[in-house]
Amino acid sequence: MSCLQTIQDYGLRSLGLGERLLPRDNFTLCDQFVLIGSGMVWNVYFGVCALIAGFFLATLVAVGKGARNPLLRKPSEWFILVFRGSPLFIQFFFAYFLFLDLKGISPIFDAFTAAWLGALIVLFLNTAAYSGEIFYGALRSIPKGDVEAADAYGFSGWPRFRRIVWPTMLRLAWPAYTNEAIFLFHATTLVFFSGFPAWQQRGDALYYANYFADKTFNPFIPYPILAGYFILLTLCVIGFFGLVNRRLNRHLPGEARRRLRLRPNLIR
Amino acid sequence: MACYLTTGKHMSLYWSFGTVLLLLAITAPTALVFGFGGAMAARSRILPLRWFGKVYIMLVRGVPDIAFFLFFVIALDQAFEWMRHQFLCPDWDAPIRQGNDFVVCAAAKLPLSTAPQWVHEVYGFFTAVLTFAIVFGAFAANVLYGAMRAVPRGQLETAEAYGMSRHQVNWRILIPQMWVYALPGLSNLWMVLIKATPLLFLLGVKDIVYWGRELGGTANPRFTDFPHGDWRMWYFLALLIFYLAFTRVSELFLERVMKRLTRGQATTGGEAQRRAGA
Numbered sequence: 001m002s003c004l005q006t007i008q009d010y011g012l013r014s015l016g017l018g019e020r021l022l023p024r025d026n027f028t029l030c031d032q033f034v035l036i037g038s039g040m041v042w043n044v045y046f047g048v049c050a051l052i053a054g055f056f057l058a059t060l061v062a063v064g065k066g067a068r069n070p071l072l073r074k075p076s077e078w079f080i081l082v083f084r085g086s087p088l089f090i091q092f093f094f095a096y097f098l099f100l101d102l103k104g105i106s107p108i109f110d111a112f113t114a115a116w117l118g119a120l121i122v123l124f125l126n127t128a129a130y131s132g133e134i135f136y137g138a139l140r141s142i143p144k145g146d147v148e149a150a151d152a153y154g155f156s157g158w159p160r161f162r163r164i165v166w167p168t169m170l171r172l173a174w175p176a177y178t179n180e181a182i183f184l185f186h187a188t189t190l191v192f193f194s195g196f197p198a199w200q201q202r203g204d205a206l207y208y209a210n211y212f213a214d215k216t217f218n219p220f221i222p223y224p225i226l227a228g229y230f231i232l233l234t235l236c237v238i239g240f241f242g243l244v245n246r247r248l249n250r251h252l253p254g255e256a257r258r259r260l261r262l263r264p265n266l267i268r
Numbered sequence: 269m270a271c272y273l274t275t276g277k278h279m280s281l282y283w284s285f286g287t288v289l290l291l292l293a294i295t296a297p298t299a300l301v302f303g304f305g306g307a308m309a310a311r312s313r314i315l316p317l318r319w320f321g322k323v324y325i326m327l328v329r330g331v332p333d334i335a336f337f338l339f340f341v342i343a344l345d346q347a348f349e350w351m352r353h354q355f356l357c358p359d360w361d362a363p364i365r366q367g368n369d370f371v372v373c374a375a376a377k378l379p380l381s382t383a384p385q386w387v388h389e390v391y392g393f394f395t396a397v398l399t400f401a402i403v404f405g406a407f408a409a410n411v412l413y414g415a416m417r418a419v420p421r422g423q424l425e426t427a428e429a430y431g432m433s434r435h436q437v438n439w440r441i442l443i444p445q446m447w448v449y450a451l452p453g454l455s456n457l458w459m460v461l462i463k464a465t466p467l468l469f470l471l472g473v474k475d476i477v478y479w480g481r482e483l484g485g486t487a488n489p490r491f492t493d494f495p496h497g498d499w500r501m502w503y504f505l506a507l508l509i510f511y512l513a514f515t516r517v518s519e520l521f522l523e524r525v526m527k528r529l530t531r532g533q534a535t536t537g538g539e540a541q542r543r544a545g546a
Binding site: 081082085086087088089090091093094097098100101186187189190193206209210213217219220223226227230231 | 327331332333334335338339342343346462463464465466467469470477480481498500501504505507508511512515516
């Protein structure tokens with residue numbers, strides 16, 4: 001079987017298209033590359049969706065944590081504490097069994113026990129908490145002069161937030177937020193190893209890599225392939241976030257622009 | 269209720285909390301040793317050693333850690349068996365990799381197939397600890413490498429001016445001073461390590477996640493005195509709270525350690541303490 005054939009059969013296997021049965025023996029390098037690559041679809045999906053949705057909630061949480069009213073502040077603080085203080089792995093398990101119980105109450109929750117929605121919600125809340133903390137830190141380090149100048153020009157309320165506070169906050173938080181994004185993508189590999197089942201063997205990249213390692217008993221091929229894919233993904237993320245960073249800092253003189261410095265935090 | 273919570277299986281659950289603590293207690297120092305070795309290697313003047321140190325640090329950080337956990341457990345196991353195979357059965361001529369199988373002679377199997385159950389469990393735990401130590405060693409190496417570079421250059425130059433050799437500068441000046449700079453990073457790492465312990469489950473150790481799943485599952489009245497529905501949700505809620513409390517306690521503890529260590533140091537933290545005292 002040629003490699004092109006393999007791509008046709010398994011290129012979108014993780015979405016349930018193409019050949020139904022996974023290869024069982026005589027694994028070629030091509031098989032492994034294609035299947036693990038097709039699993040990456042899920043990693044990208046989880047990462048991108050959680051990141052976009054999480055961004056808005058994170059802004060809300062950050063503003064809430066900075067608010068003076070305890071009715072706004074306390075829930076935000078607890079939200080951040082709970083999601084940053086406990087392992088993501090346990091969160092996945094808890095959410096899965098929670099949804100499973102809710103499913104018994106009402107069929108509305110059917111979709112939530114599937115990974116595409118249930119795990120996405122967990123990742124969304126998790127990343128919102130982590131980036132909320134980052135944004136909160138940035139919010140507190142906005143230069144005093146900026147806000148005073150805005151006051152002097154008669155900005156207040158929403159326009160002041162939208163035009164002055166928010167862009168500055170993003171600009172300050174961006175390097176840390178880039179790291180958060182990278183590690184969110186890494187965290188997506190946990191999904192199919194927690195409670196969420198891979199229905200009809202439609203898993204993510206790590207799921208397939210693990211499948212090959214189990215079948216061939218040789219970890220030295222599938223895991224490096226996976227690592228290669230993830231390094232590529234990380235480079236893409238860095239590239240994209242670098243572009244945004246350039247735009248956020250475009251008003252600053254050349255030397256003052258800080259280059260993105262990557263200080264990845266580790267596991268969640 | 270008290271009776272339910274003290275069944276034999278629940279006792280195993282409580283013991284597995286001990287497993288987690290034991291893992292933390294063993295891994296933290298081992299990872300520190302690995303990290304120290306890695307950082308020293310990355311600073312070495314010998315080129316291959318330096319490359320090795322840098323690649324070790326870079327690689328583990330660029331890839332999802334869970335992939336490393338899954339990888340190292342098999343790879344380490346095979347490496348040990350391969351070494352024992354070379355050593356114990358030199359006159360074995362069949363290839364080790366036969367297609368999809370990894371075949372070593374019976375004497376080289378680890379643990380021996382005749383060994384009792386607890387040896388298997390201890391061996392599994394041991395590979396898990398080693399895996400954690402390798403992965404977290406890389407993180408620690410990164411922290412320590414940064415800390416070594418943060419020690420003021422003047423200190424080292426002064427030492428050199430006093431005629432100390434490179435070795436002496438390292439051991440008498442650099443290493444005692446770097447810990448203050450390393451501590452924030454290391455305490456952060458400790459938090460991360462706590463949050464990584466549920467991954468033990470993936471390495472095949474019967475830890476709290478395993479028992480939580482086992483015990484919480486629907487209990488059939490035919491097999492147990494305490495039938496109940498699907499309670500896994502509550503078990504995992506308990507685990508969630510356990511981890512939350514654990515991280516909170518260590519956070520408070522590390523804060524105190526940091527306060528103690530910055531006393532008298534030439535950093536902003538130490539300066540602030542001095543002012544507050546004066």
